[in-house]
Amino acid sequence: MVSHRTQGVRTRTTQRRRGERRRPGFTLPEVLIALGLLTLVSAAVWSVYVFCQRIYGTQTVDIYATRDASMCLFNMVYGRGKQAGLRACVSATLVSEDEISFVRPDGSAGRFLHKDRRIVDEAGRVLCDDVEDFSISRTGSVLLLTLKKIDQEGMFTSTNDLNTVVYLRNMKWE
DSSP: OOOSSOTTOOOHHHHHHTTSSOOSSOOHHHHHHHHHHHHHHHHHHHHHHHHHHHHHHHHHHHHHHHHHHHHHHHHHHHEETTEEOGGGOSEEEEEETTEEEEEOTTSOEEEEEEETTEEEETTOOEEESSEEEEEEEEETTEEEEEEEEEEEETTEEEEEEEEEEEEOSSOEEO
8 A cells, every 4th residue: 555655756855865866966075085186186296306407417417527627627738729738738847736837749738727716827817616626736747737626506515526637748747
């Protein structure tokens, strides 16, 4: 027997209450969970980005310091432009630990000097800036050039120690 309430037929209120018929969208707990996960992922990505920027800055300053110091030593050993360097000199005088005078094959005089954190040639042209330490030592016909360069760019600092050995041929030491 069927009562006057219809069995099996649901009314609107029961449909909404039981969650069978929902409006499209997200609930507040779903939005909060998604926002929390987005925050965690964003923080992780940001920390990786900052870490990579620091590595990039440090490596860039290291590369520039090494390049500048290498070019300085190269110019001293092989010369600049048409002027010969230490390797081609016919005579040399070690004036002090950080200065050397020499004569090129064409008879012109040359000099390298560490002065005011710079290495300059005989004309006062700067070969290298920010040189913390520079020394020249001699053993027989062999020169040892040692250079310590410091570069700073923003919060990044690099210190590079470079040295090279120059074998001098046909050399007269004074």
